[in-house]
Amino acid sequence: MAGRRTSLASLAGQKVDTVPGQSDPLLLTLPLATLVPTRFNPRRNFGTDEDLKAFGLILKRRQLQPAVVVSRAAYLKLWPDEEPNVGTAQYVIANGERRYRGSLAAGLTTLNVVHNEDVAKTRADFLDAILSENNDREDLDPIERALGIETMVAELGGADQVARHYDKTKGWVSQQRKLLKLTPELQGLVSTREMPVRIARDIASLPAGEQAAAWAAETARRQEPKPAVQRRGKPQAAPDPAPAEAAPVYRGKPVDAPDELPADPPPVHQAAAPEPPPVVVPEPRDQEPAPKPTPWVYSGDPAKPLPSDAEQPGRVRQLPTHDWEQLADIVIAELPEEALQSLTEKLLEAVGADSPRGQSA
Template sequence: MGRRTSLASLAGAKVDDVPGQSDPLLLTLPLTKLVPTRFNPRRNFGTNEELTAFGLILKRRQLQPAVVVSRAGYLKLWPAEVEAVGEVPYVIANGERRYRGSLAAGLTTLNVVHNEDVAASRADFLDAVLSENNDREDLDPIERAIGIETMVVELGGADQVAEHYGKTKGWVSQQRKLLRLTPELQALVSAGELAVRVGREIASLPEGEQGSAWAAELERRQAAKAVPRTRVSSRPKEPSPPVQRTSMKTEITGPPTDPEQKVVLVQEGQDQPGTPSNDLGFTAVNQDDEQRPASDETNETPARPPLPDIVTVEAMPWGSPQAVARIAVERMSEENRHTLAKLLSAD
């Protein structure tokens, strides 16, 4: 595995009396003696208002110092950077946002850690810059891709970067793939509107086809929003209990047309061939018809035999009060009859 330099831990390391030695040294330097490295992959530092607010926080208390290397150590790695560095004695490896925030808030100094070990090699310097930002999740996906791309260019190829991180060359290629997107789509990835996975798929297309591919992705999203989601339960559906069909016959109250006729109501759902139904879902049945046997001449399925749970109630002879009273007495229990006899004898 490649080495990773944790810059945030340097502030607690041993402090030397002489700047430039291998042990880190905590310093307070004027902003005029600092310059950021151009290899920092970070592109989004915030608006001027945000940087000013951040600088005012640093004015009250700066909890984490920036990390710098000497101009000589930096130019030893990249001699061609002499014009970019100028005569400034220190190059910022990490902490450019703190530097910019201090400038925006009108501060004149910045706390830094001077550590020449960071400039031991190009790989160490670039890894320190990239990993520190990644550890704090300051970089968006495009900035991380830029950081890997910078390492590939400066270290001489993807094989060197893969070896440094202990990864495969395919991993390096995957990290850089987002940089094949058009600038407009890269901006959408940085803003979080275009997912990294989808961005890498679109990046496989020629630039001229990427715009239409993104438009198709937006149409797919709109179509997905228009379709209502149906919640599917993972629990097996319990079988419903079997439905038991019952038949209910109810006496029609009130004086019947024929006192001797026995009429019942059959609840709809029990098949009774040849009987009309009313609007309430019941079918009128003449008891004499129920006793009539099915015709042997028909080919239809014979009627079902009477169900044992059907109870027929004889109609009351409402036209004869004496008959009604007799039936009532007959249906009384012995105890009730005895009580009624006592009441009648008392009168």
């Protein structure tokens, strides 16, 4: 096995044997000629040649994160038909292809890797290792993720197996793969973030011939100016009307000398019109009183009989508040004994006298 081999456990101070093919992950520095990327990596955008060269120069100074590889034998055990793609390489890169490409672009000859055979236990484990790194990227391309899920569906034998592996529903798998139904042009817009994934999945449900028109309509709608939101505020007070200029009043000489008007009499504001006198409402005492012997005729009590015509020269329409004696006669005649007692107490209280009930008590 070519290259320098170091166990990750030994880096922590533990001595372990480095047996080729063991499952314990090993940190190695391998020549680039012994490595080959897996064909199942869904990543398509690795950057421009200039980006890769700049990245490789960073790796030349210090490589903080190693790539993950499996042995040729473990990889071909999972995919025997991949031997032509592996060639003479001794290791297959599960994740870290961009580090591999950057090293090549910068002219490096070696790459730090972790050899972990556990990654190649099953096809699902290997493909999951590839997708795990891509899913953790901040610039994850949704189309690349969809390609990775599609690869897992093809290699594991169906969407049910992928859903079971990720502990997801079959609908979740379908949603991930749905973006691959877009035309290549629209997939490019999704990769560059020009088309939101939510909109892309809706358009992907349409036939390929209608997708471009649907995106054009959506673009036009998104470019329409949004109506301004009117905020509710306090109503503005109407401006005070400008005061009308009062006509100047001449206050010069008497009428017998009208020819000697002043050249420019100073303007004088017109005095405010006097307020109209208040309307005087006549008190009952200003009305014509009823004859004194006239009793209070209508009481509203059906139990009391009405007086005969001879006994009522005229009906009183208003209490005679101007004649306290007549008013008292009416109240005494109308109120029952209990009410008279309460009225008496109130009158005594009003003048500051003692209550007759209190005295009797």
